[in-house]
Amino acid sequence: MSDWKRVCAIGDLVDKDLKEFDIDGTRIVVTRSGADVFAYPLRCPHMDEPLSSGMCDGATVTCSFHLWQWDLRTGESTGEAEIDLLIYPTKQEDGALFVDVSNVLSYD
Numbered sequence: 556m557s558d559w560k561r562v563c564a565i566g567d568l569v570d571k572d573l574k575e576f577d578i579d580g581t582r583i584v585v586t587r588s589g590a591d592v593f594a595y596p597l598r599c600p601h602m603d604e605p606l607s608s609g610m611c612d613g614a615t616v617t618c619s620f621h622l623w624q625w626d627l628r629t630g631e632s633t634g635e636a637e638i639d640l641l642i643y644p645t646k647q648e649d650g651a652l653f654v655d656v657s658n659v660l661s662y663d
């Protein structure tokens with residue numbers, strides 16, 4: 556079952572910016588990379604630091620604290636990260652971004 560929540564207008568997202576939102580008490584980071592938009596938990600799975608202070612390059616996000624990296628399309632590590640990153644489903648409708656924080660993407 557999906558639980559889509561409107562997050563913001565797509566036009567409010569600056570390319571490669573990492574923007575923090577609170578969705579009914581779940582704190583997330585949203586990153587835009589061209590036409591793609593990704594959403595994932597605020598807290599790094601390594602030591603709980605905020606990923607909103609990280610860096611985005613294409614579909615790769617890097618935590619600024621110990622430089623773990625993930626592919627935002629899958630949540631899989633692209634470097635030394637030992638734990639995958641949860642990725643929330645997103646959709647774009649009528650110029651707005653919607654995120655479902657009750658689900659995570661699965662590529663099994």
Ligand code: FES
Nearest residue numbers: 599601602618621
């Ligand atoms: S807290 Fe993010 S890589 Fe260590």
